[in-house]
Amino acid sequence: MTDGVLEYTTMTVEIHFEKGEECCKFCPLLETYSRNQCRRTGEYIVDTRGRGRWCPLLGKEEHETVRS
Numbered sequence: 001m002t003d004g005v006l007e008y009t010t011m012t013v014e015i016h017f018e019k020g021e022e023c024c025k026f027c028p029l030l031e032t033y034s035r036n037q038c039r040r041t042g043e044y045i046v047d048t049r050g051r052g053r054w055c056p057l058l059g060k061e062e063h064e065t066v067r068s
Helices: 060-067
Strands: none
Touching: none
């Protein structure tokens, strides 16, 4: 038995949005039971029409820009 995790594996998943609707309101990571909260970052989302401040999701165009 170990005292902790010795190694992690990173997995990636694609989340699809309708073009022009890439916002928290349509994201499956949005938790809406008592407050709007991102399940990924824990951030409380005041306006779901945009994206949270710490949103880790990158579109293909944004992803290509970050790589360059």
